[in-house]
Amino acid sequence: MSQGSRPSRVADQIRGELATLLARDVHDPGIGFVTLTRVHVSPDLQAARVFYTALGDDKARVNSARALERAAPFVRRQLGARLRLKRAPELTFVYDDSIAGQDRIEQILSELHAAEASPTDVGETPGRDGAKASPASDNDGE
DSSP states (O other), rough: OOOHHHHHHHHHHHHHHHHHHHTTTTTOOTTOOEEEEEEEEETTSSSSEEEEEEOOOOHHHHHHHHHHHHHHHHHHHHHHSSOOOOOEEEEEEEEEHHHHHHHHHHHHHHHHHHHHSSSSSSSSSOOTSOOOGGGGGGOOOO
16 A cells, blocks of 8 residues: 655654654653554645554553543644644554564464474374385385
8 A cells, every 4th residue: 555655755754753752752651662663644644544552461552542642632733843744644543453463473373383393193204305204114125
């Protein structure tokens, strides 16, 4: 989903400035450990969806969401002062589930890899090339 050149550049600027603002200027302890994953800006630069992840359980995630919504007007004013735009975009914070999905996929793949690495049949041993060799093939051509 390409946003175009200008919205992409503005999204990168917003992400960088937001990261700085949240780390240094927003003093709400409810935000916790938030990582901004990406920002999508509308083509007219009037709206921005900020995707984030939060470290912790569901309760910490809910607290972070509330704190970000409380901080949105302050952050928008600060962005308007720092970025050279006619209007600061309206910020919408959205929790990014893609990281959790990636972790789940990685867990499933590692489980499958571990299952393939351990021999399942007792009578068979893996050969040099990874293929299973039967016990009868150990004879010297007889």
